[in-house]
Amino acid sequence: MHGRIFRSGYTTSLLPMVRESIISDGDNLQQDAPEGSASQFSADDAQFDEELRPQLLADVVGQHKVVERLQIMLDATRKRSEPLGHLLLDGPPGLGKTTFATVLPRELGVECQITSGPVLKAPKDLLPYLTNAGFGSVLFIDEIHRMPPAVEEFIYPAMEDFRVDITLGEGLNARTINMALQPFTVIGATTRSGMLTAPLRDRFVNRLHLDFYDASELTQIVARNARKLRATINDDAAHEIAKRSRGTPRKANNFLRWTRDYATARKEGHIDSAVVQQAFQMLDVDGIGLEAQDRRYLQALVQIFTGGPAGIQAISHSLDIPPDTLEDEIEPFLLKCGFIQRTPRGRMVTAKALDHLQMAVPTKENQQPRLF
Ligand SMILES: Nc1ncnc2c1ncn2[C@@H]1O[C@H](COP(=O)(O)OP(=O)(O)O)[C@@H](O)[C@H]1O
Ligand SMILES: [Mg+2]
Numbered sequence: 001m002h003g004r005i006f007r008s009g010y011t012t013s014l015l016p017m018v019r020e021s022i023i024s025d026g027d028n029l030q031q032d033a034p035e036g037s038a039s040q041f042s043a044d045d046a047q048f049d050e051e052l053r054p055q056l057l058a059d060v061v062g063q064h065k066v067v068e069r070l071q072i073m074l075d076a077t078r079k080r081s082e083p084l085g086h087l088l089l090d091g092p093p094g095l096g097k098t099t100f101a102t103v104l105p106r107e108l109g110v111e112c113q114i115t116s117g118p119v120l121k122a123p124k125d126l127l128p129y130l131t132n133a134g135f136g137s138v139l140f141i142d143e144i145h146r147m148p149p150a151v152e153e154f155i156y157p158a159m160e161d162f163r164v165d166i167t168l169g170e171g172l173n174a175r176t177i178n179m180a181l182q183p184f185t186v187i188g189a190t191t192r193s194g195m196l197t198a199p200l201r202d203r204f205v206n207r208l209h210l211d212f213y214d215a216s217e218l219t220q221i222v223a224r225n226a227r228k229l230r231a232t233i234n235d236d237a238a239h240e241i242a243k244r245s246r247g248t249p250r251k252a253n254n255f256l257r258w259t260r261d262y263a264t265a266r267k268e269g270h271i272d273s274a275v276v277q278q279a280f281q282m283l284d285v286d287g288i289g290l291e292a293q294d295r296r297y298l299q300a301l302v303q304i305f306t307g308g309p310a311g312i313q314a315i316s317h318s319l320d321i322p323p324d325t326l327e328d329e330i331e332p333f334l335l336k337c338g339f340i341q342r343t344p345r346g347r348m349v350t351a352k353a354l355d356h357l358q359m360a361v362p363t364k365e366n367q368q369p370r371l372f
Helices: 007-033 045-052 064-080 095-106 123-133 151-162 197-201 216-229 235-243 249-266 273-283 292-303 312-319 322-336 351-357
Strands: 087-090 112-115 139-142 163-168 175-180 185-190 205-207 341-342 346-349
Touching: 045 216, 064 095, 064 205, 064 235, 064 346, 087 095, 095 112, 095 139, 095 185, 112 123, 123 151, 123 163, 151 163, 151 197, 216 235, 216 249, 235 249, 235 273, 249 273, 292 312, 292 322, 292 346, 292 351, 312 322, 312 346, 322 351
Parallel strands: 087 185, 087 205, 112 139, 139 185
Antiparallel strands: 163 175, 341 346
């Protein structure tokens, strides 16, 4: 039974596919980045992500609960020689969804195909992936919440009973052919599990949530990746980078790359705390990792909406940043810091944020006079 699992395909077939997905990741980044946002890293992020991506579960730092559950799932899968149960990974960008999704097939020695929700415009786009899926192989669907409803309905029987219903012809001549598939695993990744329909969510037997990393875990990631990049960095400097990385490994890696460039160009190449301080000053990132657009968000909430509550659409219009970007990239960290609150009536700024920004909510007296 075990022998039927496709073992040798990994190196030949996964790597180009991984690359393909990463490149599309990069495209999304650029496409989503609003004008004037701090997107100074989008140029070759994709390549960099791949270079530093952990290859095996043992290389992964932090997320202990997630790793423990995955280890159990992997052990059980190996012992039973069955495909892994369908798995949904959710969490903000840059926390390791793609990393875990590509580590798992590598651990199991099975083939992995990669695609993403927005690319699958119609069932016919998904069909080749399903028919190509070998026994026990993994189909990774990134941004699965952006899969259109028709594709979603098409994938239900594939996930549940390993079959697809294909309609041939039209009108009176239409016939439905039922095609059997090999048992396989769907790994879905999403930044918005709330946007998944209940039937799709229910088809994932395993659901794992990735949370922000703490500073010591990010310090470990920075120190390890500095070695991979053959940069020298001391512990304090690694910690200084970690502290400003908003709990996000992708940020930590990007900041490491920037400080490494800075150190090479302006200093002798060694990264110490002084180099980190100077390098960050140029990026306009403060001591806890707030970037220009986070501060703009908070300032708008304070000054335009007198502290809130303000609806996401209204904030989006004021800042000229799409609501999706606000919800995916800006708000999760502000919520985690306790700088904003989400209430049924909208977002509100907290006293902690006012304290950090050294701002006060305008009172009636010092507000702009109203015209009407
Ligand atoms: N647990 C982890 N340990 C070490 N590095 C990580 C971890 N999670 C993510 N990374 C790093 O962060 C980068 C971005 O992670 P990725 O999996 O692409 O995030 P996501 O798919 O959630 O946006 C990866 O290239 C990798 O180098
Ligand atoms: Mg990803």
